[in-house]
Amino acid sequence: DAGVIQSPRHEVTEMGQEVTLRCKPISGHNSLFWYRQTMMRGLELLIYFNNNVPIDDSGMPEDRFSAKMPNASFSTLKIQPSEPRDSAVYFCASSPALATNTGELFFGEGSRLTVL
């Protein structure tokens, strides 16, 4: 299996621009998570989906952030408009069915976002 695939790996953009991050989870995994990692705050859960349905988006910082999962093999995280404080590494992770979840998430390699 190719693992969780994220794109782009690096994105540099200017304040006010729209940013779209993409994720392809591992085939057969029911749950998908978006995390943000910064030095100051560590890994923060933004939102997660189960069977393509958003379950908890309480970690989404504000209305500028939105996430979708139109099907089992694709998800996007969009920031519009972007701000310098959004600069971070954004990780997508997937896991098998929640009922048997032992806490193992399979992470992608992350999308490093820099907003100037």
Place this chain on the structure above:
Amino acid sequence: QKEVEQDPGPLSVPEGAIVSLNCTYSNSAFQYFMWYRQYSRKGPELLMYTYSSGNKEDGRFTAQVDKSSKYISLFIRDSQPSDSATYLCAILYNTDKLIFGTGTRLQVFP
């Protein structure tokens, strides 16, 4: 108080040393505890998983949970330069959310 607290380090040790990494947590109801390892510019990967109190050993790694003091530890014996990474403790919350510590950066020098 944050749900999981972890000293960010960095921690620098010579090869062969015993390393102790620690986290504290706030909610006594937590039952599932994990340690993830993250190499530079990579995503975290699960290293060890424990349920409730006690020790779990896997090769040179031992995970320990002390529920009475709400303290979790990871010990690395005979540390190697290849162990140099950031180690994140994590707690499974409500069976569907992982809460991570901020991570401790470890450097093992030859």
